[in-house]
Amino acid sequence: MSRAHTVLVAEDKALTRDWMVRALKAAGYDVVAVSNVPEGAVAIETHMIDVAFLDLGLADGDGRDLLDRLHAVAPEVPVVIATANDTATSAVELLRRGAYDYVVKPIGPNQLLRLVERGIELCAARRALSVLRDARDRDRRGWDVGETSRMRTIESLVNRFAPTEAGILIQGESGTGKEVVARALHERSDRAEGPFVAINCAAIPSNLLESELFGHEKGAFTGAMSMRRGLLELAHRGTLFLDEVTSMPMEMQAKLLRALQEFRFRRVGGQNEISVDVRVLAASNQSVVQAIEEGSFRMDLFYRLCVLTIELPPLRERGVDIPCFIERFIGDYREKTGTSVTGVTEAALWALCRYRWPGNIRELRNTVERALIFATGEDRIDLAHLPDVVRAAALPGDAPPGDAPPDDAPPGPPGDAMGAPTLPRPQGPLPAEGVDLKAMIARWEQDMVGKALERTAGNQTQAARLLGLTRDELRYRVEKYAIAVEA
Template sequence: MTKVLVLDDEANLRKVLAAMLRREGYDVTVAENGEQGLAEFHKNGADIVVTDLVMPKVGGMEVLRSVNAANPDVPVIIITAHGTVDSAVEAIKAGAFDYITKPFEQSELSAVIAKASKAHESARRSVRPDIKARTAIIGESPLIQDVYKIIDKVADTPSTVLITGESGTGKELIATALHGASSRRDKPFIKINCAAIPHNLIESELFGYERGAFTGAVTSKPGRFELADGGSLFLDEIGEIPVEMQVKLLRALQEGEFERVGGIKTTRVDVRLIAATNQDLQAEIEGGRFRKDLYYRLAVVPIVLPALRERRSDIPMLVRYFVDKYNRRLNKRIEGITDDALALLQAYAWPGNIRELENLIERVLLFADGPLITVKDLPEPIRQGDTSPALSPAGPPAVEAHTGETGLKDIIRMKAAELEKDLITKALEETGGNVTRAAKLLQISRKSLQTKMKEFGLRDSAPEGKDEGASKDEGPDE
């Protein structure tokens, strides 16, 4: 059950808010001032904080700063009187999730709370970005080094960036690095998950609305573009924006201007847009679900994040990082991992990518007796050598157990290489030797596939006359 902490010095408002939220299934705790509320938060925590902006002793801004410092994944919603809307906007720029103005409809607060709950759940499952720009990105493999080079070249430019990659590869981390390495780093960095916003509310979320624009719009409210003015706007899950909204987004990007919902005044902003998706936008374009002109406007600088199985050499470094992180968080003293256990982690396919690895390390540390993580501490699928992503629902057979003089680590590496070669050969056969299509089937980049083909001596075995580059009707590489 989602836990909501409500801070307000008006007793009647606390009572009404608590009753409303409990009816909707939330676990509600109330506090009559900021000091009491922060004591409750630091003692028992909360998933969402709703706080009045103006309170005696400790105000809403101090509550926001304290909550963000303790746990930046907890959304903070500001309640403010009409006369302090400017202060509420500043709170948004300082990291507040959203704000509502008194008087407000209960349905308005309910919608904001529901949105915050989705955002908190998404943040809880994801890899938390660090505001130390690209120094927070873990890895030294060639593929991640290529990403570093792009960040260094384009971070301090106004060009739009489209980050693509499988779920769990760290797209929000890259967006944070781009903002943190730019001259906009001291300006707002506004993030919005397009998948968490109902389609009929996307326009008002992005561009704001005027009072009376629709039922429940009891006051005017700026959108995310206005809040990000001078800074960066990160649109995660950009593929979820409905087609009818895409033309308005395109205009805002091209012209740097827009109108609020229900308004006639044109607003101009200076915003650097960063977008991300785990969808195949080329397929969405072909299906009529995404505008081609918007795609090309977004993909001025494309960044393709490799799956974790494409950068296995980074796994030891990631494991060390997550062991250190969860030793501190869980008050554990695990010193590291045995070679055999690490070899199993490197052989595993990681369909959930870095997010799956982080969650696994947290779970292992909870139950490990230490001082080292061993094979017996790992989940059954990893211990059994489930090493490859499936080409079909059934997937490839698991690696059989071996015994003998050869070490477990060497056996796992050999079996992983054999399976990789077998999967690549089958994919090339299935696609008639077309490297681009085979790469898509294997869910790796064409560059990675070409490297693997060279490693396994498969270049010469590809059918003659098949161009390894993308054909004219296939679109750009992923």
């Protein structure tokens, strides 16, 4: 069972402190409440704090003292300073001192919970960077796909599967790191000293794929001016990686199956059989089982290639890995170019962590490298250096960036509980008396959460996936709106 997030509240006014504690506990947080600096110092030493909410004007001291103490022992913890004085000078000074945010009293429960929720995500991102730094000291040759517990499980599978000679199918969306996993399997196997040869079956025209895999003899076809070894032959005593294997034509699948049954084949136009000692790994961004059912992939080839399976999750399900990848990509770019950029601002990190990354790790790398070019001469990547679609992820609201339909998109089908993923477009002019926008959004959000839970028969994990939320984010909204969930 995962640990509840802990919020430190330092407030000397009992009434204010009490309602903050009640609101936070109702949202599922553990709360450590103190009224003065000495109590705060003890709390910092004895609790693992995830977010701190500090009153600047404590009766016996200054919230700055606790800010300094907390950052001395846990610099990754975001600190929100609350004050009754709305001065730009104070705000700038506190932010420079390391505060995550600065708010002017009075504040309400909704603002408190928003600040804490964002702080929790930022804390997780900062801690992920520490995990990456520790990981650099470990010998994990060839491993470059992430630090989450889910990826550690996959690393365990890689370590277990690598020494075997079994065929392995790696499945995952485009850009999730399938070739990286294949290389790790090769480099941790007894074939590590041999070649690793990769081919993208989707990138080779079908009329050339046979020649690429098996090679050809001189004169085998027009343009074959000399003998050429194929990739299967070049992978002798090593590993052949067939990426996007479901794109291979059926005729070619039959020829590959014959070659893999005895590891003997003929070059195109050749008469002599060639024997090879090779391990074959395969990958696909589509369901191979579905391809078999549709008749586009051979079942016998599937059983030859797929003794074991590794499933890679998309990057949107591994948010804590994003800061790790960002730091790695910046480091790689600095080594190549000597750029002055050393990191990202918190605003940029927030947007990068909130974006959905349909192109996964590959898209993230391209985005970071693009931002590094625009940030030339500066020390950090900022929001202005990111593409519009990524910057939009930092805007208020919970809708997954890039998922909303264009303005002229038709509405969802009538009667479909999830058929309208965006708020309805306003009709006519704004009423003279105005509208309660927050209440409208809250009602819409409550309705969508209820419909998602209804569609999934109360399964919160599936409902969260439908809404583009984490399970904790969904649970917070269920409690916030007191939504009944089926047992």
